[in-house]
Amino acid sequence: MGPGTPGKVYLVGAGPGAADLLTVRAARLIEGADIVFHDALVSEEILALARHAELMSVGKRHGRHSAAQDRINAQMIEAAARHRVVVRLKGGDPMLFGRAQEEIDALRGAGIEYEVVPGVSAAFAASAVLGVSLTRRGIARSVVFVTPRVGEGEGPSRWADAARGADTVVLYMAAHEAPAVAQALIKSGRDPGMPVAILENISLADEKRQFRLLGELARTDAGRMGPALLLVGEICREAMHGAQPGN
Amino acid sequence: MGPGTPGKVYLVGAGPGAADLLTVRAARLIEGADIVFHDALVSEEILALARHAELMSVGKRHGRHSAAQDRINAQMIEAAARHRVVVRLKGGDPMLFGRAQEEIDALRGAGIEYEVVPGVSAAFAASAVLGVSLTRRGIARSVVFVTPRVGEGEGPSRWADAARGADTVVLYMAAHEAPAVAQALIKSGRDPGMPVAILENISLADEKRQFRLLGELARTDAGRMGPALLLVGEICREAMHGAQPGN
Structure with missing residues (x-):
């Protein structure tokens, strides 16, 4: 996809770990994703569902510096200019202790369409x-x-x-x-x-x-x-x- | 199935309402269920997934009397003697304000195998x-x-x-x-x-x-x-x- 036809970013809850505890919507998005940005805590069996996607490991296990968050935001915005389905995978539910708001605000600011898919915390x-x-x-x-x-x-x-x-x-x-x-x-x-x-x-x-x-x-x-x-x-x-x- | 070969009861979170916000595990269980006991608040599109199941509407919208809860417990135990896959569907997650504990305790007391499948609250x-x-x-x-x-x-x-x-x-x-x-x-x-x-x-x-x-x-x-x-x-x-x- 070229510039001017940006993709959509899905902030997706990865749930507790087991792949079948993803929501149906989350599993479909991961399977169809072009690129997946994931935290260190997302399980291997879930990442294995992203068969067609480029996998980008972001985030650290403990804390996260603002600079790192800014870089993740920039990477997602850039990815949405190149790909149709950009998935941002977060352990559990994205809206609980997941720093999703910083990413949502950055996507809104850049005019990128997004959707939050809840998960099992x-x-x-x-x-x-x-x-x-x-x-x-x-x-x-x-x-x-x-x-x-x-x-x-x-x-x-x-x-x-x-x-x-x-x-x-x-x-x-x-x-x-x-x-x-x-x-x-x-x-x-x-x-x-x-x-x-x-x-x-x-x-x-x-x-x-x-x-x-x-x-x-x-x-x-x-x-x-x-x-x-x-x-x-x-x-x-x-x-x-x-x-x-x-x- | 005859007595002596009891089935298993799955206490399943139905999530917020959309069928694709069920977990993958929940969707598979509902699709394969022999009988589904559901609250009034479980959505039509989720009940439609229970293609092979007898549907039993239980519970009331506001409050629930102990007598009604005892009856639900007895119905589930009886169903587990006749069916292999008994699904108890509760809106959201079963373990948050869902009175799941009374049902778990009853199933334990009757020696019925059970499993809780979490959902998106x-x-x-x-x-x-x-x-x-x-x-x-x-x-x-x-x-x-x-x-x-x-x-x-x-x-x-x-x-x-x-x-x-x-x-x-x-x-x-x-x-x-x-x-x-x-x-x-x-x-x-x-x-x-x-x-x-x-x-x-x-x-x-x-x-x-x-x-x-x-x-x-x-x-x-x-x-x-x-x-x-x-x-x-x-x-x-x-x-x-x-x-x-x-x-």
């Missing part, structure tokens, strides 16, 4: 594999999703405040800071005896699950954990006690 | 169609999902407390109580000038979007709105001002 896949409802009746009537950035010069208080009132707390990209996160939650008033589920690579063959009490986690050496999801709340207690089925 | 589809990130950088670092049950004898304070600290508040099944919800949020400290997006039938042909300021909504006569999603937060301001693109 990791919390829902975690809830499914554990067999525990995020809003179990009688135990949880609210759930908050936060990302603690303890290391970014902001104190823990703001995200802990956000987490304070909700029954179930889901923490994204929290594993590296897990002990500090647990300490902050206890300081904000959470019971140290509250269960925490820690999940990695949900829905994939190398899925890992651990359970801790919040007080134990606060004293743990986080070590070198990959990007993981923390589910904090009474909803996890039965699963922690091994009551979950082998389904 | 309405908040993510709403975020996608509006083109606004739920966690827009610099504006929102947390999002809380709540369902206010103002009419169920519980005061508004508990869910409003849960909503207090989070930057973005998503209210499910809130439209009927929208003015009371807005009043409670203002009372809990939210700015009456905060924008609210009200969405119905997201992703379907008859999708409806409205925008109000929280203070306006508090003075509105809710009238007879269908089950709708409220998105409350600064993230909605640009969309409210018509800055969203025609994508």
Whole structure:
């Protein structure tokens, strides 16, 4: 395609990892894409669907500098001038902790047509594999999703405040800071005896699950954990006690 | 199938409504199902995928009595004795405000194999169609999902407390109580000038979007709105001002 006939950019949620947990719309777009820009966390089995596409790995696992974001924006705009179907793949759902807004604003500014395709966020896949409802009746009537950035010069208080009132707390990209996160939650008033589920690579063959009490986690050496999801709340207690089925 | 060779029950998220926003796994299960139990809110285009299945409409639009839930549980268990693939379809994701836990517990108690298939919850589809990130950088670092049950004898304070600290508040099944919800949020400290997006039938042909300021909504006569999603937060301001693109 020449200039003057720009393509369309699809910001697509890649879901938790398993290819069949993509939406039907997402799978079709990836299969038909001319070029795919993807984060490091998008799984191999999903990238394998992009049979006709040039694959561009962008983004870093931890944090992302503005310069890198500007470069991604410029690459997508440039790609839309050359290709009909440009897919920007983001783990989970693009609109939750995915920095999609910067990319949308850049595409709007450049007059490029775009569409956001939602995806299954990791919390829902975690809830499914554990067999525990995020809003179990009688135990949880609210759930908050936060990302603690303890290391970014902001104190823990703001995200802990956000987490304070909700029954179930889901923490994204929290594993590296897990002990500090647990300490902050206890300081904000959470019971140290509250269960925490820690999940990695949900829905994939190398899925890992651990359970801790919040007080134990606060004293743990986080070590070198990959990007993981923390589910904090009474909803996890039965699963922690091994009551979950082998389904 | 005879007794002693029970089938499997799949608790499947139907997503926001469009058939191609089902996950690939969900679409395949619905297409292969022998029997499908579905809520009133599951869309026609999704039910049309269940070509070989007996369709059983269960559940009510507002609230659900324990007796009705017990009956659904019993019907699913009975169906699993007769059929190989039993699908229980719930709008959005089954584990968020879906009363999935009662059904899981009943299936476990009866020794029936089950699997939960996550889905795209309405908040993510709403975020996608509006083109606004739920966690827009610099504006929102947390999002809380709540369902206010103002009419169920519980005061508004508990869910409003849960909503207090989070930057973005998503209210499910809130439209009927929208003015009371807005009043409670203002009372809990939210700015009456905060924008609210009200969405119905997201992703379907008859999708409806409205925008109000929280203070306006508090003075509105809710009238007879269908089950709708409220998105409350600064993230909605640009969309409210018509800055969203025609994508």
